[in-house]
Amino acid sequence: MSIRARLLWLVALATIMPALLLGFRFLQERDAQIAAATEQLGTIADGVARDLEDRILSTGQLLVGLSRARDLQTASREGCSAFLARVVAQFPQYTGLLTTDREGRLFCDSSQSGRDVNFADRGYFQRAQGTEDGLVVDSAFGRMSGSAVLQVVRPARSLAGDLELVLLAGLDLARLVREDLRLSASGTEILMLDQQGAILVWQPNPARVGQLGSNIANTPLGRFGLSARPGETAALRQEDGELFIWAAGSAPHVAQAGLRVLIGQRRQDLLAPADRRLWQDLTILALLSLVLGGAVWLMGEVVIRREIGRISTMARRLGQGDLSARIPAPHPGGELGGLMTVLNQSAESLQQQRDAIAELNRKLTQAQRMEAVGQLTGGLAHDFNNLLTVIIGSAELLAERLQQDADLLQLAETTRMAAERGGELTRSLLAFARRQPLEPRPTDLNAEILRIELLLRRTLGEHVECRFELSSHLPPALVDPAQLEAALLNLTLNARDAMPNGGLLTVETAMAELDASYAAQNEEVTPGEYLVIAVTDTGCGMTPEVLAQVFEPFFTTKEFGRGSGLGLSMVYGFVKQSYGHVKVYSEPGHGTSVKLYLPRAASADAVRSPPPLPVATLRGAAEAVLVVEDDAMVRGHVVGELKLLGYQVLAAGNGHEAMEVLRSEVEIDVLFTDVVMPGGMSGPQLAEAALQLRPGLRVLYTSGYTENAVVHHGRLDPGVVLLSKPYRRQELAEKLRHVLRTAG
Numbered sequence: 001m002s003i004r005a006r007l008l009w010l011v012a013l014a015t016i017m018p019a020l021l022l023g024f025r026f027l028q029e030r031d032a033q034i035a036a037a038t039e040q041l042g043t044i045a046d047g048v049a050r051d052l053e054d055r056i057l058s059t060g061q062l063l064v065g066l067s068r069a070r071d072l073q074t075a076s077r078e079g080c081s082a083f084l085a086r087v088v089a090q091f092p093q094y095t096g097l098l099t100t101d102r103e104g105r106l107f108c109d110s111s112q113s114g115r116d117v118n119f120a121d122r123g124y125f126q127r128a129q130g131t132e133d134g135l136v137v138d139s140a141f142g143r144m145s146g147s148a149v150l151q152v153v154r155p156a157r158s159l160a161g162d163l164e165l166v167l168l169a170g171l172d173l174a175r176l177v178r179e180d181l182r183l184s185a186s187g188t189e190i191l192m193l194d195q196q197g198a199i200l201v202w203q204p205n206p207a208r209v210g211q212l213g214s215n216i217a218n219t220p221l222g223r224f225g226l227s228a229r230p231g232e233t234a235a236l237r238q239e240d241g242e243l244f245i246w247a248a249g250s251a252p253h254v255a256q257a258g259l260r261v262l263i264g265q266r267r268q269d270l271l272a273p274a275d276r277r278l279w280q281d282l283t284i285l286a287l288l289s290l291v292l293g294g295a296v297w298l299m300g301e302v303v304i305r306r307e308i309g310r311i312s313t314m315a316r317r318l319g320q321g322d323l324s325a326r327i328p329a330p331h332p333g334g335e336l337g338g339l340m341t342v343l344n345q346s347a348e349s350l351q352q353q354r355d356a357i358a359e360l361n362r363k364l365t366q367a368q369r370m371e372a373v374g375q376l377t378g379g380l381a382h383d384f385n386n387l388l389t390v391i392i393g394s395a396e397l398l399a400e401r402l403q404q405d406a407d408l409l410q411l412a413e414t415t416r417m418a419a420e421r422g423g424e425l426t427r428s429l430l431a432f433a434r435r436q437p438l439e440p441r442p443t444d445l446n447a448e449i450l451r452i453e454l455l456l457r458r459t460l461g462e463h464v465e466c467r468f469e470l471s472s473h474l475p476p477a478l479v480d481p482a483q484l485e486a487a488l489l490n491l492t493l494n495a496r497d498a499m500p501n502g503g504l505l506t507v508e509t510a511m512a513e514l515d516a517s518y519a520a521q522n523e524e525v526t527p528g529e530y531l532v533i534a535v536t537d538t539g540c541g542m543t544p545e546v547l548a549q550v551f552e553p554f555f556t557t558k559e560f561g562r563g564s565g566l567g568l569s570m571v572y573g574f575v576k577q578s579y580g581h582v583k584v585y586s587e588p589g590h591g592t593s594v595k596l597y598l599p600r601a602a603s604a605d606a607v608r609s610p611p612p613l614p615v616a617t618l619r620g621a622a623e624a625v626l627v628v629e630d631d632a633m634v635r636g637h638v639v640g641e642l643k644l645l646g647y648q649v650l651a652a653g654n655g656h657e658a659m660e661v662l663r664s665e666v667e668i669d670v671l672f673t674d675v676v677m678p679g680g681m682s683g684p685q686l687a688e689a690a691l692q693l694r695p696g697l698r699v700l701y702t703s704g705y706t707e708n709a710v711v712h713h714g715r716l717d718p719g720v721v722l723l724s725k726p727y728r729r730q731e732l733a734e735k736l737r738h739v740l741r742t743a744g
Contacts, residue, residue: 015289037270038245041188042231045249045263048190049230052150052261053251055093055171059152060135062091063167067156072099072165080108093179095149095170100125102163119168128153128166137257139173139194148173148192148200148212150257173201188265191246195258197222221246225260235267243267314343323351388726390637391419396729397640419726440578442476442601443484445509445531452485456507459492463502471510477531478601479578487571491535491594494568498539498592508534512597514581525581530597537593542586550584571596618733620646623740624666627651628658628673628686629702638672641729647736655681655689662690668697670739675703675722698739702727 066072071083084097088110098109104120119125124138136153149170156165177190192201197217202208216222224234228248237243246264254261310327317325326344331337395416402408449470457466488507495505512532519525542550550568571594575582581597625647629635635651642649650666652658654677662668671690675683687699702723721742723735 012289015285018285033273034245034267034270037265038233038247041245041247041263041265042233042249044188045247045261046230047249048263049249049251049254049261052176052254052259055176056135056137056150056152056253056257059094059169059171060154063135063152063154063169066097067154067165067167072167077108077114078112081110081112081114084108084110085112093172093175095147095172097170098168100166100168102129102165104166107165119166124151124153124168125166128155129163131155135253137253139192139200139257139259150176150259174203177201177203188263189244191221191225191262191264193222193225193260193262195226195260197226200259221262224248225262228260228262245270311340311343314347318343318347318350323347323354386631386634386725388419390633392416392726392728393637393641395419440478440480443479443481444474445477445479445484445533445598446470446472446474448481448484449488449507449509449533452488456488456492459489460496460505464496464499465502465504467504467506469506469508471508474509474511474531476601477598479580479598480574483574483578484598487574487596488533488535490568490571495535495537495539495592498537498541503538503591505538506534506536508532508536510534514597522581522583524576526579529600530580531600533596533598535594535596536591538591541588541590541592542584543588547584547586568594618645618730618737620733620736622646622648623669624648624650625670625672625736626658626661626668628653628655628671628677628683630654630674630677630679638732641732642672645729645733645736654679655683655686658686659689659693662693668694670698670700670736672700672702672736675701698742700735700739 066084066087069083072080080099084099088094088097094110096110099107100119101107104118104122104125106115106117106119109115122138124136127136127138134154138151138153140149140151150173152169152171154167155163156167158164173192177192189205190201190203191199193216194200196215198213198215199208199211202211217226220236224236224246225248228234230248230250233245233247235243235245243266244264245267246262249261249263314325314327325347327340331340395412398412399409399416402412449468453466453468460466492505499505510532512530514525514527514530516527519527552569572582575596575598579599583595583597584592585595586592620642625642627635627638627642627649629638629651630653632653635653639649639651650661650668652661655673656679658671658673659681662671671687673683673686677683677686681689683701683703687701690697690699700721700723702725721735721739723732727735
């Protein structure tokens with residue numbers, strides 16, 4: 001055992017004797033406190049009873065005065081009631097004043113009710129008939145007021161001694177206790193019972209309000225209240241197990257009313273002063289012990305032991321893997337100080353290495369997750385989009401043939417919309433995984449935003465104001481316009497959902513330069529000039545926890561069925577695949593701002609998209625189309641669609657069958673081939689062989705998932721025209737006309 005430990009044991013032994021003395025004194029004080037407090041409760045109970053007696057006597061004097069009032073002698077019931085109402089207004093402690101005739105029938109009352117009530121069955125009325133000039137007191141729930149009252153009754157007789165009328169005043173017991181008979185001791189309660197044991201008043205405990213009127217004659221408290229003599233006390237346990245000390249009090253008229261007055265207080269409140277004194281003494285003793293122990297500790301402490309202890313602590317934490325452990329300053333001079341400095345430098349170096357490894361692991365996990373999502377999506381996209389292509393086309397055909405049947409037409413339209421939504425989900429997943437084919441070209445951002453301005457305003461609805469602040473003289477951005485439109489639409493939808501009660505959406509454009517410092521703090525950012533589109537709403541905003549997951553696929557804060565959680569994921573994947581950067585700023589209750597940083601195009605002029613073809617020019621002019629599709633169901637569907645569009649159609653199930661057709665003399669204007677096909681020949685390989693046989697042949701690719709066949713680094717290969725599955729007949733017709741207008 002060390003020296004410090006031995007000294008501390010001596011301090012502990014020295015404090016035991018004072019602690020024992022304090023405990024002994026505490027027990028003595030508790031007994032004396034209980035006795036004094038119990039006696040005080042009896043005094044309070046007698047005082048309450050006497051105060052109540054004074055209220056009864058003063059009420060009797062009031063009734064004597066009222067019996068002589070001329071307004072009370074009037075034959076007018078309304079005038080008498082009005083007079084009593086004025087009296088009660090001056091004495092709010094009364095629930096009411098009333099008079100009855102000699103038979104007990106109500107004549108007038110302060111509430112001016114005008115009711116026909118007979119009090120002949122009441123005991124206090126019957127006793128008042130038999131008394132000459134005294135007071136009759138009774139406790140009950142008032143027939144007129146419905147609350148616990150102390151009825152004070154006085155008969156009024158003629159000079160001949162005949163009963164003329166009876167005056168009755170109802171003292172509001174609850175009001176008296178609450179306002180006039182207040183108790184000074186904390187935790188003290190007043191309980192008033194009638195002679196049958198019914199609870200008339202129990203204050204100030206709010207939990208007892210529901211027990212008013214209930215009978216407790218068969219409970220220990222009820223039996224004590226009905227049998228106790230004035231000044232008698234008892235310790236009784238409540239229903240909740242808490243121990244109360246109760247004292248009984250009484251006075252002549254209080255006893256005549258059959259009223260039992262009890263004053264109670266929790267035993268723990270009685271002992272509170274003694275408890276406080278004990279804790280004060282123990283606190284003082286503890287402080288003295290701490291001071292003494294601290295002095296002993298300092299006396300036994302030496303500089304070397306303390307400094308070695310600091311080194312040992314850090315070494316132990318480092319051994320447990322806590323690389324944040326450091327030996328804080330000040331450091332002593334000499335070898336120990338040098339050793340502390342070396343240990344701190346080593347821990348700092350290890351911490352930096354761990355942080356670098358953790359960051360690499362995080363990036364590797366993110367890359368693996370992206371790859372897994374891409375592989376999963378790609379594996380499903382090809383076959384799933386084939387099925388959706390057939391479903392959409394079949395639904396369109398059904399809709400055209402069911403124009404006269406509204407119900408079936410609606411079913412066909414619903415089927416088509418559901419299939420298109422499935423296609424959107426697949427495209428969103430491909431976008432997040434950065435596997436979607438992009439066609440970037442120099443694009444005027446301001447022109448693109450203005451082109452879809454009406455669509456954005458309609459998406460927001462009339463309850464949201466939309467404001468555009470577009471910077472002039474912006475250079476073009478290198479971006480896919482169609483995907484940019486989808487991204488802006490997704491951001492607008494999110495902003496609308498964040499402002500259910502209306503608000504302001506602002507779309508801004510500007511130039512920005514991201515420097516090397518910013519790029520080092522953000523992933524996948526290349527320093528340089530960017531064009532910025534900022535979409536800002538005044539909605540509910542996002543918490544930091546939500547903001548950290550906002551780009552995760554299928555993460556959404558909307559209720560079930562209101563969103564797939566792929567909107568921002570698609571935006572993120574599209575911007576990253578475009579070699580851009582996206583940043584979200586949000587504050588709960590203030591709104592959200594999403595900034596898209598898009599790369600600047602090398603060309604100085606923005607390339608305009610060709611205007612859409614008129615619907616009338618989308619039909620074929622008997623041109624020959626060779627359809628190469630390995631899926632028989634899709635192949636049959638596409639052949640049917642092309643024939644409806646006015647084309648001559650040839651079909652092949654794979655590349656080898658298509659080559660046999662190409663080697664023949666049959667005329668072919670367009671090769672419409674799937675990208676991914678079994679049999680050892682893909683769509684691009686077939687197109688290459690076909691162009692060798694037929695130079696100038698137009699080629700249109702289609703695929704539900706292109707892998708890396710015609711898309712490299714997220715971009716379509718130059719000169720490639722791709723129709724992504726699933727597609728509608730309108731999109732098929734537009735792509736074919738576009739290919740046929742393009743020189744081979």
